[in-house]
Amino acid sequence: MTENQKPTILLVDDAPANIDILVAALRNQYQLRVALNGETALKIVTNTPPDLILLDVMMPGMSGFDVCKQLKSNPLTSRIPVIFVTALGDSNNETEGLMIGAADYITKPINVDIVRARVACHLELYNQTQLLNSLVKQRTLELEQTREHIIQCLGRAAEYKDNETGLHVIRMSKYCELLARTAGLNDHFCSQLLAAAPMHDIGKIGIPDQILKKPSDLNNSEWKIMREHPELGANILGNLDTELMHMASRIALTHHERWNGGGYPYGIKKESIPLEGRIVAIGDVFDALTSDRPYKSAWSIDQTMSHLIDCRGDHFDPELLDIFIALEPELIKIREQHMDHNVALG
Known part of the structure; x- marks a missing residue:
């Protein structure tokens, strides 16, 4: 094992003699760093976090308990194992140390063999914990990626009904995310x-x-059927009891509602329309107008923006639309990255 591969241990004690004992016991197996007070120890941990800390309790200024509390309150250092090494042998002191997050408690005078054994044990536990956390993060990421892929496939399955590539759902979802982030949503x-x-x-x-797929205008009876699709979508999605699917259901149900109350299926208006529905209404219409459809050719960006502005405060939430219009350069980049092959930029 090279020096760089050795675990790093921070030794914190205001008595140099105690530091010397610990150094002698551990220097052959570990990289060691030393601090003679709590303030210095916290600076070292902040700059170069060690794998384990051996920490005295009774020190001038900050006590070891104070140092440990600060370490455990910081998400960046809370997982570092802390072993108290102290002359305080009272069980109440040991209980306090463990209650504030210490991994172990060793009393002075120092028994070198015990120190070595405890350090090796807690480093092994720490390494196993780090490995498990890494595996959990990896599996979580894989699950999220799989979920997103399935969701996109589900959306594209519907889109393939009237669009050959299904890229509409990719573009419009990215338009909507961009609008939401620019509007300051978390x-x-x-x-x-x-x-x-x-x-x-x-x-x-x-x-x-x-x-x-009708290549001409729909008649009244056909429009009546077409306007059923928001409620159909909400019914398909609404049976899955997760936050994501509830949002998806609200979007499916309300993305054809209009700011002035003239939309469908319920004719609700203004802030009564869920925020996500108002956002998707803009992204969906923008992409629909700039894409080929069975009943029309793609509009140019200028034509589309002009139409959106004409519908400000009528079809669309005026504040959200103003933000969207200002995003035109970024919207064009998204469109170029996910463009149907048969559509030309205009």
């Missing part, structure tokens, strides 16, 4: 929106192809 909301938005038109699975 990371959790934005990530949930990115995952949920692709399912906005899942209800189209229940709409007959002769209506979805």
Whole structure:
């Protein structure tokens, strides 16, 4: 094992003689760092976190208990194992040390063999914990990636009903996430929106192809059927009791509602429309207008933006639309990255 591979132990004690004993006991197996007071110890841990800390309790200024409390209150240092090495042999002191997060408690005078054994034991536990945490993070990431892929496939399955590539759901979900982030919404909301938005038109699975793919305007009876797809989508998604699917259900149900109350299926208006529904309404229309459809050719960006502005305060939330319009350069980049092959930029 090279020096760089050896675990690092921080020794904290205001008595140099005690430091010397610990150094002699541990220097052959570990890299050692030394602090003679609590303040210095915290600086060292902040700059170069060790793998384990041997910490005296009774020191001038900050006590070892104070140092341990600060370490355990900081997410960046809370997992570092701390072993108190102290002359305080009272069981109450030992209990206090363990209660504030110490991994172990060794009393002075120091028994070198006990110190070595305890250090080796807690480093092994620490390494196992780190490995398990790493595996959990990896599995969690894999599950999230799989979930997102399944969600996108579900959204694209509906989109394939009236769009050959299904890239609409990718583009519009990224437009919506960008709008939400720029509007100042938190990371959790934005990530949930990115995952949920692709399912906005899942209800189209229940709409007959002769209506979805009709190359001309729909008649009144056909429009009545088409306007069923928000409720169909909400019914498909609403039975899964998770935060993400509840958001997806609200989006499916409300992304065709209008700011002035003239939308469907319920004709709700303004802030009565869920925020995610108002955001998706903008992203969905922007992408629909700039894409080819069976009943129309793609509009240019200028034509689309002009139409959106004309619908400000009528179809769309005016504040959200103003933010969206200002994002035009970023929207074009997203469109270029996920563009249908048969659509040209305009």
